Amino acid sequence: MTEPLDQADREICAALLRNGRASWRLISKVTGIQERTVARRGARLLEQGIVRVRGLSQPHLVNRGEGYFARIRCAPSNLHSVAKWLSHRKETLWVATLESDSAIIAECYLRYADRNRFIGRELSEQPITDYSFSYVEQYRRTVRGWHPNILNAEQLEMLGEDETRALEAAARARQGGELNPDQIDTEVVRLLGQDGRLSIDAIATAVGVGKVTVRKRIAQMQQTDYLSIRAVIDPALLGFPLESLITIHAPSPRIDEIASRLSADWRTRWAAELPTEARVQALMTLESRFELFDVMRDLDQKLGGIATRIEASPVLTHYKRSDVVLPAAL
Template sequence: MTEPLDQSDREICAALLRNGRASWRLIAQTTGLQERTVARRGARLIEQGLVHVRGLSQPHLLDRGDGYFARIECRPGDLRAVASWLAHRPETLWVATLAGESAIVSEAYIRADARSRFIEEELAAQPITGYSFEYIDRFRRTVRGWHPNILSSEQLDMLGEDESRALEAAAERPLGTADPDETDLEIIRLLSVDGRLSIDAIANAVGIAKPTVRKRIAQMQRTDFLSIRAVLDPALLGFPLESLVTVHAPASRVDEVAEFLARDWRTRWAAELPTGPSVRALLTLSSRRELFDLLHGFEAGLEGRALRIESSPLLTHYKRSDVVLPVAGGPAA
C-alpha cells in the first residue's frame, strides 16, 4: 500500500497538480516553504517516479477521435494482460481494473475510420468475454480541475492554471483557434514526455529561438491545445480509494446532476453520457466510510433528480492521463 507523503510534499504535489510548469520559486511563494526546500523535494518526487509532470492535449482538438467510456470484460486470469495491452494503446487516456468484478474500464478516443478495426479486429483478438463503448457527451469537471483540498483558493489562484478553458474547449472549439503546426506538435510531443523540460532544451530540439518557444507554449495553453500538470497516485496525498460512480437520471435532469457532482472537491472528473442517460464521475476518497457517507449525501442532494446511484471501486490503475504506469509493464505485455 502506498504511504502518504508528509505535509510539505503534499503541498508541492498540489501545486504541480494545478500548474505543472510552475517554477520552484512560485511554488515556494505560494506554499510559504523555502525555495531550496521546494526545489530539493520537488526534484526528489520526480526522480523517484512518484510524480510525473506531463503535457497533455485535449484529445478532440488534436483529432484523436470521439470520446468513449469503455468497459472490457474478461476472465480474472486475463485481467492484467488485457489491461496492460489496453494501457499501451494510443487510443486510451486512462485504464483501470474494477475491484468488485472482472472488468476493465477506460476513457478512449477513437477516430470513426478506425473504430471498426479497433473493436472487431484488435480488441476481438484479446481474451475478452464482452465489451461496451458509451459515447461521452461532455465533461463538467476534468482531472485538470481536481484539487485535493490541500491548498486554499487564494493559493491556487497564485499558481494560475485552471480548467475553465478546458471545459470551454471541450464544449466548443474557440473562435479563431488555429490548428497547431508541425513545430507545435513537436513541442507537445516533447512536453508529453517531460512537462518541465527547459526552454533551452526545447529550443535546441526543434531548432527555433527560445522566445518563440515560450510564445508558442503560452499560445497553446491559452487555446487549450496544451495543459501541463502532475500525474500521481492520489494515495500519496492520503486518498487511497478511487471509486467510479454512475448516476442514472432523466435526460432532462442530466445537466443538473452533472453540475451537482462536479461541485464536490472529491470528484476528479464528471462526464455526461447520453446513453442511459447517466452521469459518470470518479471520486477520490480517504476510506470506505467516506465513500458511504458521500454517496448518502449525493442521494439526499439529488432527491427527485436521479433514479439510481451505483458505485464501483477501482482496483489497479494501469494508465493515468496518457502516462503508462509501471504495473502495465513493457509494450509487449
Template sequence: MTDELDRQIVAALIRNGRAPYRLIAEVLGQQERTVSRRANKMLASGLLRVQSFPSPTALARVDLYMLRVDVEPALMDAVASWLAGREQTHWISSLAGSSSCAVEVFLPQEQVNEFLYEQLARVEGVRDFSLNPVFEYYRTVSGWRPDILSTEQYEQLSPAEDPRFVTGYSSSAPAVLDDSQRKLITLLRDNGRLTIEEMASGLGVSKTTASRKIESLINDGVLFVRAVLDPADIGYPVEGLVTVEVDISDVDRVGRYLADLPSTRWAVNVAGRLQIQSAVRNLAELYTTVREISALKGVNSVDLSLFTKIYKRSTIAYQQGKLPALQASGDTRFVSVLGPRQ
C-alpha cells in the same frame, strides 16, 4: 509522500504543472529553495512526474468514449494489458463491482467497428463490451482539487480549467500545428517543466518565440501540462467509479456539482449518465460522498465500483502495477495522436 509540505507541492503541480517554484513558494508561505529542493527530489525519485498531454480531439477528428469490457476473471490482466498497449486508450482500471474494466478511449468514427469487432472481440478472455459516447467533461484530472490546499490557493496557482476543451473540438476542424509546435509537444512529453531556455534551444528559436508557442498551445486547450502520480501517494488510496442516474433536466446542474467535489478527479456525461472518478482517504469518506450524491435533487440512483488495479493513467501504461520510470528523451509514443502534418 514524506510530509504535508510535499503533499502541498504535489497538489500545486496538479493544478499547474508549469507553475514556477517561486509562485508555489509564495502560495504555500515557504522559501523558494525549500520548494525547489523538495519538488526536484520527488521528480528525480520517480514518485512524481510532470508531463504534457496534447488533447486528441483538438488535433485530429476523433471522439471520446467510455468503454466497459466484461472479462473472464482469470484473464483480466491479459485483457487490460492488451488495452493499455493501444495508443487510443488513455485510462484503464479493473473494477471490483463486476469482472470488467473501464476504459477511456479516443476513436475516429470510421474506426469504431474495427477496434471493437476486429480487434477487441478477438482478444482471449473478452466476454462482452459496451461503448458509450462522452458528451461533455465537467472536470478533467487537470482540474482535480484535493483538499490539501484551499480554493484561494488553487486560484492563485492557476485559473480554473475549462474542461470543454476536451470535447469541444468534435464539431470543428482540428488545430493546425507547424513543425515547431509539434516538436515542442514531443519535448514536453518527457518533461513538462522544461525551462523556456531549454525549449528555445530544443526548437532553435528565441526564448520569446518559445514562450509564445507554449502559452498559445495551453491557452487554446491543445496542450495540458500536469503532475501524474497515484492518488495513494498523497493520501487518497481508495479510488472508485461512481455512476449517477439523473433526470435529464438536471444533468448539467448535478454534473457541475459533482465536478466541484474535492474527491472528484474527473466528471463526465456519458450518454446521459454522469460518471466520476472519486479518490478518497478511506471507505468511510467514500460512503459519505455517495450519500451526499444520493441526496441531490434529480438523482435517481448511484452505483459504485471500486478500482482494483490501474493499468493506464494519463496515457501512461503501468508496469507491474506501478508508473514506469520516465523514458529517455525522444520517446515518440504519443506522436501518432498529433495527426497528419498540415
C-alpha cells in the same frame, strides 16, 4: 499499502497538480516553504517518478477521434493481461480495473473509420466476455481540474491555472478552430509529452526557434486547450487511497444538472456526461470506505428525486493515467 507523503511533499505535489510547470520559486511563494527545500524535494519527487509531469494534446483537437467510456469484462484470470494490453494502446487515455466485478474501465478515443478494426477485430481477439462503449458528450471536470484540498483557494489562484477557462476554450476550439498548429507546435507538444517541465532553453534549442517564440506558443496552446500540462500522481500518496467510479442514472434533461453538482465537489477527479446512456459517470477520490458510504448517502439525499439509480464501484488498480502508462502495466 502505499504510505502517504509528508505535509511539505503533499503541498508541492498539490501545486504541481494545479500548475505542472510552476517554478520552484513560485511554489515556495505559494506554500511558504523555503525555495531551496522546495527545489530539493520537488527534484526528488520527479526523479523518483512519484510525480510525472507531461504535456498532452487534447484528443478531440488532434484527430484522435470521439471520446468513449469503455467497460470491458473478462474472466478474473485475464483481467491483468487485458488491462495491460489496453493501457499500451494509443486509443486509451486512462485504464483501470474494478474491485466490484471482473471489469476494466477506460477512456478511449476512436476515429469513425477505426472503430470496427479496434472493437470488432483487435479487442475481440483478447480473452474478453463482454464490452460496452458509451459516447462521452462532454467533461464537466477533468483530472487536471482536481485539487486534493491541500491548498486553499487563494494559493490555487496564485498558481495561475484554471480548468474552467480551458474547458471553455476547448468548446470554442471544437466549434471554430481557434488554433492552427504547425510543425513547430507539434514538436513542442511532443517534447513536453516526454517531460512537461522541460526548460524553455532546451525546447528552443531542440526546435530551432527563439525562447520568446517558444514561450508564446506554449501559452497560446494552453489558452486554447490544445496543450494541457498535467501532473500524474497516485492519490494514495496524498492520503486518498480509495478511488471509486460513481454512476448516476437519470432522465436525460437532468444529466447536465447532475454533472454540474458532481464537478463542484473537490473529491471528484473527473465527471462526464453520457447522454446516449442517460447517465453521468464520475471518479471520486476518498480517504476510506466510510467516506464512500457517506458520499452515497449524501448523493441519495440530494439527488434522490432526480436520479433513478446511483452506484459506486471502487477501483482496484490503475494501469494508465493521462496517457502515462503506470508500473502496473509494465
